[in-house]
Amino acid sequence: MDIDDVLLDAEERMANSVEHTREELTTIRTGRANPNMFNNIMAEYYGVYTPITQMASISAPEPRMLIVKPYEPSVMEDIEKAIRNSDLGVNPTNDGMVLRVTIPQLTEERRRDMVRLAKAKGEEGRVAVRNVRRSGMETFKKMQKDGDAGEDEIRAAEQNLDKLTQKYVAEIDAILANKEAELMEV
Numbered sequence: 001m002d003i004d005d006v007l008l009d010a011e012e013r014m015a016n017s018v019e020h021t022r023e024e025l026t027t028i029r030t031g032r033a034n035p036n037m038f039n040n041i042m043a044e045y046y047g048v049y050t051p052i053t054q055m056a057s058i059s060a061p062e063p064r065m066l067i068v069k070p071y072e073p074s075v076m077e078d079i080e081k082a083i084r085n086s087d088l089g090v091n092p093t094n095d096g097m098v099l100r101v102t103i104p105q106l107t108e109e110r111r112r113d114m115v116r117l118a119k120a121k122g123e124e125g126r127v128a129v130r131n132v133r134r135s136g137m138e139t140f141k142k143m144q145k146d147g148d149a150g151e152d153e154i155r156a157a158e159q160n161l162d163k164l165t166q167k168y169v170a171e172i173d174a175i176l177a178n179k180e181a182e183l184m185e186v
Contacts, residue, residue, distance in 0.1 A: 021125030043082035122176035
């Protein structure tokens with residue numbers, strides 16, 4: 001493995017960390033209806049816990065309402081129960097054909113809680129990126145110790161790795177800032 005391989009691997013892993021953080025933040029409820037809110041909710045489907053996004057189509061016909069239409073009517077009650085028991089704080093209504101989920105306006109206190117949760121997820125993403133950097137740095141030090149690369153090459157590689165780290169941490173910060181703004185808008 002040479003220096004370029006280590007840098008490519010680190011960049012790929014950092015990009016994955018950013019994407020994971022983005023996905024985590026989309027599941028945090030804002031005052032608007034967003035089908036991604038249900039990405040992490042699981043319902044029992046023939047004895048196996050399955051994401052409800054695989055069991056139903058979810059649409060947002062209005063800014064504060066989601067429609068959940070199960071592919072199989074027999075799982076309607078399981079999906080309803082999973083949504084009701086989730087940490088989203090919503091209560092679906094069942095009309096026999098679809099579930100209607102009205103998204104209530106967030107209170108100021110709930111908004112602050114959601115911002116706190118978003119910041120925690122953002123910090124997890126930054127830590128993941130920094131862990132990739134640390135791993136890359138250790139690999140570079142080992143390469144230098146083993147004589148696979150010279151001191152100047154390693155120094156340049158470490159600077160490149162630092163630039164990558166700053167780039168991906170800044171991406172996470174931007175995603176987090178957008179989420180905070182979205183949460184705090186009334």
